[in-house]
Amino acid sequence: MSAFTGTGRLVRLALRRDRIQLPIWLLALTLTQAATVSSVVGLYPTEQERVALAISTAQSPVGVMFNGLVSGTSLGATAMTQSFMVVAIAAAFMSTLTVVRHTRQNEETGRAELIGAGIVGRHASLTAALIVAVGANVVLGLLNAVVLIGNDLPATGSFAAGAGIAAVGIAFAAIAAVTAQVSETARGANGMAAAAIGVAFLLRAVGDVSGKVVDGGVTLVSAWPSWLSPIGWGQQIRPYDQDNWWVLGLLVVAFAALVGLSFVLTAHRDVGAGLRAVQPGRPTATPGLLSPLGLGWHLQRGVFIGWAVGTVVLGAAYGSIGDEIEEFIGDSEQMADYFEQIGGTAGLTEAYFAATLGIAGLAVAGYAIQALLRMRSEESAGRVEPVLAASVPRTRWMWSHVAIAACGAVLLLTLMGLSTGLAYGLVVDDVGTQTSTLIGAALVQAPAVLALAGLAVAAFGLLPRLAAAVSWAVLALCVLIGQLGQILGLPQAVLDLSPFSHVPAAPADDVTALPLLALLLVAAALTAIGVASFRRRDLAMT
Amino acid sequence: MTTAISVSGLVKSFGQTRALDGLDLSVATGEVHGFLGPNGAGKSTTIRVLLGLLRSDAGRATLLDGDPWSDAVELHRRLAYVPGDVNLWPNLSGGEAIDLLGSLRGGLDPKRRADLLERFDLDPTKKARTYSKGNRQKVAVVAAFASDVELFVLDEPSSGLDPLMEAVFQDCVREVKQAGRTVLLSSHVLAEVEALCDRVSIIRLGKTVESGTLTELRHLTRTSILVETARPITGLAELSGVHDLVVDGRHAAFDVDTHEIGRVLTHLTSFDVRALTSTPPTLEELFLRHYGDELALETERAEAAAR
Numbered sequence: 082m083s084a085f086t087g088t089g090r091l092v093r094l095a096l097r098r099d100r101i102q103l104p105i106w107l108l109a110l111t112l113t114q115a116a117t118v119s120s121v122v123g124l125y126p127t128e129q130e131r132v133a134l135a136i137s138t139a140q141s142p143v144g145v146m147f148n149g150l151v152s153g154t155s156l157g158a159t160a161m162t163q164s165f166m167v168v169a170i171a172a173a174f175m176s177t178l179t180v181v182r183h184t185r186q187n188e189e190t191g192r193a194e195l196i197g198a199g200i201v202g203r204h205a206s207l208t209a210a211l212i213v214a215v216g217a218n219v220v221l222g223l224l225n226a227v228v229l230i231g232n233d234l235p236a237t238g239s240f241a242a243g244a245g246i247a248a249v250g251i252a253f254a255a256i257a258a259v260t261a262q263v264s265e266t267a268r269g270a271n272g273m274a275a276a277a278i279g280v281a282f283l284l285r286a287v288g289d290v291s292g293k294v295v296d297g298g299v300t301l302v303s304a305w306p307s308w309l310s311p312i313g314w315g316q317q318i319r320p321y322d323q324d325n326w327w328v329l330g331l332l333v334v335a336f337a338a339l340v341g342l343s344f345v346l347t348a349h350r351d352v353g354a355g356l357r358a359v360q361p362g363r364p365t366a367t368p369g370l371l372s373p374l375g376l377g378w379h380l381q382r383g384v385f386i387g388w389a390v391g392t393v394v395l396g397a398a399y400g401s402i403g404d405e406i407e408e409f410i411g412d413s414e415q416m417a418d419y420f421e422q423i424g425g426t427a428g429l430t431e432a433y434f435a436a437t438l439g440i441a442g443l444a445v446a447g448y449a450i451q452a453l454l455r456m457r458s459e460e461s462a463g464r465v466e467p468v469l470a471a472s473v474p475r476t477r478w479m480w481s482h483v484a485i486a487a488c489g490a491v492l493l494l495t496l497m498g499l500s501t502g503l504a505y506g507l508v509v510d511d512v513g514t515q516t517s518t519l520i521g522a523a524l525v526q527a528p529a530v531l532a533l534a535g536l537a538v539a540a541f542g543l544l545p546r547l548a549a550a551v552s553w554a555v556l557a558l559c560v561l562i563g564q565l566g567q568i569l570g571l572p573q574a575v576l577d578l579s580p581f582s583h584v585p586a587a588p589a590d591d592v593t594a595l596p597l598l599a600l601l602l603v604a605a606a607l608t609a610i611g612v613a614s615f616r617r618r619d620l621a622m623t
Numbered sequence: 624m625t626t627a628i629s630v631s632g633l634v635k636s637f638g639q640t641r642a643l644d645g646l647d648l649s650v651a652t653g654e655v656h657g658f659l660g661p662n663g664a665g666k667s668t669t670i671r672v673l674l675g676l677l678r679s680d681a682g683r684a685t686l687l688d689g690d691p692w693s694d695a696v697e698l699h700r701r702l703a704y705v706p707g708d709v710n711l712w713p714n715l716s717g718g719e720a721i722d723l724l725g726s727l728r729g730g731l732d733p734k735r736r737a738d739l740l741e742r743f744d745l746d747p748t749k750k751a752r753t754y755s756k757g758n759r760q761k762v763a764v765v766a767a768f769a770s771d772v773e774l775f776v777l778d779e780p781s782s783g784l785d786p787l788m789e790a791v792f793q794d795c796v797r798e799v800k801q802a803g804r805t806v807l808l809s810s811h812v813l814a815e816v817e818a819l820c821d822r823v824s825i826i827r828l829g830k831t832v833e834s835g836t837l838t839e840l841r842h843l844t845r846t847s848i849l850v851e852t853a854r855p856i857t858g859l860a861e862l863s864g865v866h867d868l869v870v871d872g873r874h875a876a877f878d879v880d881t882h883e884i885g886r887v888l889t890h891l892t893s894f895d896v897r898a899l900t901s902t903p904p905t906l907e908e909l910f911l912r913h914y915g916d917e918l919a920l921e922t923e924r925a926e927a928a929a930r
Contacts, residue, residue, distance in 0.1 A: 266713070362716025362718070362748055362749070363716055363718060365719070365747070366726075370715075372727075379715070462710050467704065467709075467710075468724075469695075470674045470704040471704075472700040618678075619677045
């Protein structure tokens with residue numbers, strides 16, 4: 082028996098388990114690409130319009146940070162500036178979740194033991210997970226290429242774009258293969274992989290923002306940090322402009338190295354174990370644990386601390402770049418005119434911070450949903466049963482998790498404002514004002530975050546088995562509306578569905594109380610519905 | 624005699640499946656009540672309804688004179704529960720989990736906790752993720768027995784315990800019984816039920832099929848008799864209540880309905896009995912009698928459906 086015996090069967094098992102999930106991912110990402118391309122074709126039919134768009138995007142640090150590279154003015158190149166990063170990052174998440182689901186999650190639940198006792202080699206499980214993830218990315222790449230060709234774009238560029246998206250996804254599949262060996266829990270492995278995606282995004286953001294604009298303003302040459310990021314590599318293929326196929330070589334090398342590492346790690350640990358031996362715990366509980374809130378915090382603190390660290394790093398990175406934006410304006414009178422034009426009275430820096438805090442708001446909503454869905458995983462794992470069979474009211478158990486998620490989200494936003502403000506304040510020598518302004522601006526996002534959190538609570542109460550799917554799908558929709566809503570030319574009614582569409586763009590715009598109060602009301606109502614429904618329903622153990 | 628648990632006509636459906644179909648159960652205060660049934664009969668569903676974790680569709684359930692759903696929090700102060708499948712928080716130690724479960728139901732006796740840890744030979748510093756099934760079970764059992772409560776609801780509590788620990792567990796049940804507490808014990812280990820229970824209820828497909836003391840239940844079933852006589856035995860086959868009769872001259876082996884045993888013995892004495900052994904039915908036979916028929920019937924049905 083070789084170490085890979087049984088891989089084929091496990092691939093079939095994984096495909097059977099993912100028969101709904103993966104097609105939804107592929108369909109959603111392909112549709113996103115299709116919608117973006119066709120609206121770019123509709124909105125920017127002439128070369129002149131596309132040149133104007135390219136120049137303005139390349140000159141805006143906000144545009145560069147969130148859209149990525151500007152590289153050429155052909156229809157295809159313009160579409161890629163808008164869609165490549167969103168689709169590639171989503172492909173990265175699809176890959177990491179898939180790999181962890183078929184490796185560490187199986188070990189955590191004990192299914193791996195059942196499988197490993199069969200005629201199955203040591204590396205079969207990981208290999209099968211990677212085959213499924215790589216296969217899904219290849220299909221995704223092909224579907225994207227087909228959609229692009231369908232919009233009358235050149236075939237070479239379309240395949241280069243598809244390959245780039247697939248390659249980013251595949252690189253993160255390999256990263257998840259490593260995190261699945263390191264962490265003992267699926268949650269931890271997914272968290273580490275998501276952090277890796279965040280770092281990759283940030284590295285290329287720094288590299289792209291500090292890059293040089295050449296070719297009359299329509300091509301951005303990234304600085305070196307972009308070349309440290311798999312997402313950056315995908316972008317450097319520059320489809321429809323340079324079609325740099327050789328960049329795929331970097332992704333192949335990284336994939337091979339990471340997969341090799343993960344195999345070595347698999348061979349050096351026991352099934353079910355992480356890399357570290359389990360330390361003995363306390364023989365008795367500390368008083369702090371002995372309440373529903375204490376237990377809730379014990380369960381939630383790891384996730385919160387991870388997010389807090391990520392938030393502080395992200396805020397500090399955003400804040401320290403804020404300085405370059407100031408210099409950017411100082412250099413060019415044209416730029417100042419340009420920003421006065423689009424930003425009205427607000428300055429470039431304020432617009433930049435409003436955009437970054439908007440992204441932070443979406444990210445923190447992700448934290449809130451993750452924290453609230455802990456209720457569901459506690460329920461389905463059967464761990465709520467002994468708690469509620471003890472003398473704990475359902476509402477008290479639920480409120481303890483809701484309180485932790487809500488306070489955690491507000492605290493993360495505060496940390497985001499604080500670290501952005503501190504970093505920016507230090508470089509412009511104005512810590513006091515900047516810190517308080519940016520903390521205030523970050524907290525403006527809180528009502529929208531809480532509204533999405535309220536939706537997750539309501540979903541848990543009303544549709545426990547679908548709570549995770551519903552909550553994440555709504556967040557994905559909000560991200561899509563925020564990132565692509567304008568370029569897709571979605572009607573206002575659709576844009577208004579996202580609570581984040583109603584948040585004033587602080588610190589650039591004035592803060593008005595009405596939308597914020599309305600969002601808080603929605604949050605409170607949804608939470609009340611969720612709590613009331615949970616009080617009335619059966620525990621759903623499966 | 625007061626009643627600790629009283630259930631009548633309980634119905635609970637999950638979609639198309641009718642898990643409980645008019646179930647009755649009565650547990651007197653101070654008794655150890657065995658709750659028997661094959662997998663999927665509805666034992667855990669009944670217990671979850673009694674704990675207010677599931678809401679019944681119809682029927683009446685009273686637990687310690689309260690309503691299991693609406694008075695759940697108050698009632699749970701007075702009972703301890705050991706789930707059939709103990710799921711613990713992977714990164715809590717066993718000791719932490721015991722303290723947590725105990726304190727959530729109103730505190731536990733530290734001396735008793737220490738005593739039980741020793742008797743069950745459980746290391747409280749190990750993280751729950753490293754515990755075997757049996758050790759997770761012990762955590763829940765220790766947390767339950769270290770609590771000062773009136774009612775113990777135990778759902779297959781000893782399913783992962785080794786024979787030594789099984790003996791310790793049985794001692795614990797006897798101790799709480801002596802202290803006048805009530806125990807509802809759902810179990811598959813028939814020897815355990817026979818050793819511990821005052822009364823048993825047997826359920827099948829969500830309905831109670833038998834309920835009573837073991838003696839009463841035995842009365843409903845057959846006793847095996849082996850007999851040797853001085854003269855050849857005749858006429859046994861004609862007696863009512865005699866089954867599976869094998870006669871070989873002066874030897875006979877047969878089962879007899881327990882309520883007919885007197886008449887059969889009178890008949891046998893006329894042949895001058897030399898030796899006689901009478902074996903009362905074990906709980907296992909009781910159980911198999913109920914489910915053996917059912918199994919045979921279901922197999923037949925399945926075969927019929929397959930054709």
